[in-house]
Amino acid sequence: MKAKITQLAALATFIFFLASSTAFAQLNTPRGSQKSTVSQTIGISEVKVTYSRPSVREREIWGKLVPYGMNNLGFGTAKESPWRAGADENTIITFSHDAMVGGKPIKAGTYGLHIIVKENDRATIIFSNNSTSWGSYFYKPSEDALRVDVLTTEIPHEELLTYDFIKVNGDSATLALQWGKKEIPFNIKFDVTNIVLADIRNKMQDQPGFQRQTWEQAAGFALNNGGDLDEALAWINNAIAGQFYSKQTFNNTQIKAAILMKQNKKTEALAAMDEVLPIATVFEIHGYGRQLIAQGMHDKALEIFKYNAKKNKGTWPVHYGLARAYSAKGDHKSAAKHLKKALANAPNEASKGRVQANLDKANKGESIN
Structure with a gap:
């Protein structure tokens, strides 16, 4: 019986030291490296x-x-x-x-x-x-x-x-x-673009997919980063119409028009923008006109700036826009005429300074775009 107790005691001692050794091995002490x-x-x-x-x-x-x-x-x-x-x-x-x-x-x-x-x-x-x-x-x-x-x-x-x-x-x-x-x-x-697009597709099936802005952001990313344009167009159309969260805005229609332009569907793109002009602010229309100038569509730009001047008569920056449109068409005399009007209703000194600088250019027959 004594031998058995001795064996049990030895075993217990062995287990104690084994447990102690394991515990010591797990101590958190500073490392050399x-x-x-x-x-x-x-x-x-x-x-x-x-x-x-x-x-x-x-x-x-x-x-x-x-x-x-x-x-x-x-x-x-x-x-x-x-x-x-x-x-x-x-x-x-x-x-x-x-x-x-x-x-x-x-x-x-x-x-x-x-x-x-x-x-x-x-x-x-x-x-x-x-x-x-x-x-x-x-x-x-x-x-x-x-x-x-x-x-x-x-x-x-x-x-x-x-x-x-x-x-x-x-x-x-x-x-x-x-x-x-x-x-x-x-x-x-x-492959950032495809990684992001895969993440977008996944998130659209979750809570973010119930927000219009998600579809707008997704379409914008695909447009600007080499994504599938048909997929981008479907996304922006979803943001514009057909769902409880959909709503047509000037911003999401601009994204749609940009996608259509990249697909060489110029007529459809311009028609989409014409549709939202009545809900656009004076500055949104002005920005759109400047985009048209940058794209070389000078006649359409003049049409848009004239629309802005009629819709928002006498407000800043409708005459500045008309000046840019006429300048793009090479009519510096008409550009100078509208720059003088823009100078009169410019909202602050910084704006007046920019208009005056462009008026000086127009008077010399130089482009202000």
Whole structure:
């Protein structure tokens, strides 16, 4: 009986120390290489990198602390390993949507990030489907999702290993690892238009789809970003009529007219705009007239500015509009005549200054558009 109790006591002691060891392993203590996360929005997509940041500490980094090529690290199952592109556990990178890296496609998801650093100012970026291993000790080439070859550059000394988005534009960004005097950059690009349109189609089936402004915004985005014009026209027609939230406005009719113009349906576009002129403000009509001048439709612009002057007689900026229309047609004398009237009813000094400058041009026979 005593032996049995002794065995039970020993087992209990073993379980206690096992539990204690596990507890100690989970303590939150400062790391030698602090952890960091950097992220960047590109379009509506996000790229995020989580990594640990070792310091140079006067060590020789490239070719020494980080050996060139693939190496046997002396631990784990990998016979040859790349660099883990940071310290401690996997450096990981997440793409919220399908992307292109260095011109090659990669699916949305989270990847282990590794790098083969080479002697000739070149490197290979590796995106591994395994994002949960410790460092590169268990690296398997068969788990590669993508490899991209890049050029490295020399930079001023960077003490802490840093990931930074060094260039960002509307659909792409350059992400760079910087450490010591070396920078390893690579380009990330998203098909922003199609990603946004897919998101729009999805949201239209949810609460945003019950608002007129959603359909207007969707049609406007498709119009201005190379979307399907037939789809954009259907969206704007939905905003204008047929639903409980639909309402024809000058703004959404302008979007419709712009889509029709892009489809080479000029007559339909102008007819749509003529339909909403009675509900347009003096400034909306003025803006429309200026658009027509910019599109080279000078006769139609003069017609619209004359309509504005008749509907909103004597108000600002009807004479300014007529002056622009006559100037576009090369009739500088008539332009000067209406500029003088515009000068008399300009609402403030800034407006008077602009009108006077254009009057000076008209008197010299110069265009004011």
